[in-house]
Amino acid sequence: MKKITYSILTLLMLNISSLRADEGMWLPILLNENHADMKKKGLKLTAEQLYSANHSSLKDAIVWFGGGCTGEIISEQGLVLTNHHCGYDAIAGKSTPQENILDNGFWAKTKSEEKPIEGLTVAFVVRMEDVTSKVLDEVKGMDEKTRNSKLSEIYKKIIKASTKDTHYEGLIRETFKGNAYYLFILERFTDIRLVGTPPQNIGKFGGETDNWMWPRHTGDFSMFRVYSNAEGKPAKYSENNIPFKPKHSLPINIKGVNKGDFTMIMGFPGRTNRYEFSQGVQIATDLVDHAIVALRDVRLNAWKEQMNKDVDIRLKLSSDFAGVANYWKYFRGEYEQLKKNKVYEQKLKEEKAFEKWAESKEDYKSLLADVEKTFSIYKPYSLQRTYLNEGILATTISKFAGMAMSMESMLEKADANSFNDLNERMLEALKDMPYSKMIVAADKRIFDSLLVLYCNNIPKDQQAPFVNDVIAKYDANNMREAIKLYTNFVFNSSFFADENMVEAFFKNPRLEILKNDPAYKFVKAFRDFYIKNYKPKVDEFNDNSLALGRKYIKGLMEMNTKKKFYPDANSSLRLTYGTARPYMKYNMVTNLDEVIEKNIKYANHPDKEFTIPQRMKDLHQAKDYGKYAMKDGKLPTCFLTDNDITGGNSGSPVMDGNGNIIGLAFDGNWEAMSGNIHFDPANKRTICVDIRYVLWLIEKYGQAPQIVAEMKLIN
């Protein structure tokens, strides 16, 4: 599953410090504790073979792909396998109506045909380290607010000492809400090239209809290659770079997967909140989940309208569309399943048990009363942040205007001497504004509708006065009409609506022009309003709920001394293990015959989400599956396991007991979409693309046997 990403602007502005089946996303350095259990379930490797800081181990084949996904090395020449939806942005970015690799697929025949992807990086974990005492020593005695404001400085100091004289990066992750801290030393490679991808009607087969659901038939994979300099070190793109020689690459098991087989997944799960309080569940179901869905609906409808009109626009917006649609559906599912799986009630029950245990414990007896207080203060404002991130700041024009925010003070301070330097920095900033994504007709419609939603759904006494002023100015008696007129004005007169005008401004920036730009004024008004009125409340809530959560987890650990606790996902390397396992009435493995059936069943799908290339139909007719067929002669497509994954695990290898890859994790199932907040052992599943389907698509469909020849197959 792909991680949800927030824009740089919102991260900067809002300082977001926080977003059995076989439960648990375990930290690789602590796997000794799980090892006996893993062996019992079918693991054949030692704990050292899974993770070792000194010898090559499985972890050396796993990469953090682009910051939101996982990939794995599958050849001695740095070949990386990940999901199609993880490579989507790169693939769409390399597509034009003339060379449309998103729609037609792409298979590099030789290394020289591989396509360098600017800006894409992959990072390996060199080692990890428990730095809990180092961090806790530094924050001792601090109140929560000071503590959280000092953390990044403390991290920097520890990282600096640990990466001295190396080209490595360090990353510290707050774990168990601050009961523990782990340092990850990373080696990041920056010359990454696209090697192959199926057409998107295979790589995204089933589209939004099938997304987050089983049964599934998506060929969700793409391939890249890591390049290094001649010394095997990271280097920026150069023709002289060579394919990276990894410490470990994963062999490929094409013998197939059977019910009950041991499966393990290593990757970078993004965020879970399994120790959330019942009140947090309530905020999600009563308020936030609905709001995200309604706000995202607006963007999706406006984009779709334009994408259907023009191939060029479709290629430019496809990647953003897929990303927004993915979590639009996610939050619908989360709401539905939090309700259906009675997560609120389950949390209450757990809290009751805790309360009883805590009755006589000085440290804990008032904890849940404090939680109640903290959440009830926050709840009335809990839509503010959502409406800012997913609403006011979600248009392209607002994003770009928001990026100019830091320039105001630069321009204020600039004198003749610093002006040239400033100018350079501004032109640099322009590169972060991809104007290819500015489709004015769509953005205008979005701007207008989102503002209407804001007026309708944010309580009147919480609205920014700026909105009232706008309505008073344009049509005091008709909010709808006023917003329409105001939107026209913004798009007709803001220079942020037009790439050439922005460029002209950046070449010759003037403070007065910036300050008077209507889009700039709009963003600034909301930003200032939020920072003054709601950011302090949100920060206070974040600080308090984090401190309470930390105490709650500590208490739970004292209460259940026999239980092994695993930390929430936090975009760091984890391992989850379990078994291949069906659920409910469904089969565990799907096949190509069913792809053809869906193609016929959904022939009239308005977005053509089940269309497949003729070549695939022909190959299916010929039943030419070679060594990739199952015993029944069919070609497998996807399968299920009960591993515990979340967004960020997308592209992770699903491995057998010997550490050979049998599939690629790419999604979760609808019935368990409450899983980030509460693990449901009966229904939680991982949806995987079968490695045999991947290889068949490369070799037979893509006619690129040379890529398969690089891999080590186990038959």
Ligand code: ARG
């Ligand atoms: N739900 C999957 C994930 O989060 C797949 C997302 C891409 N597919 C899509 N139809 N938008 O990783």
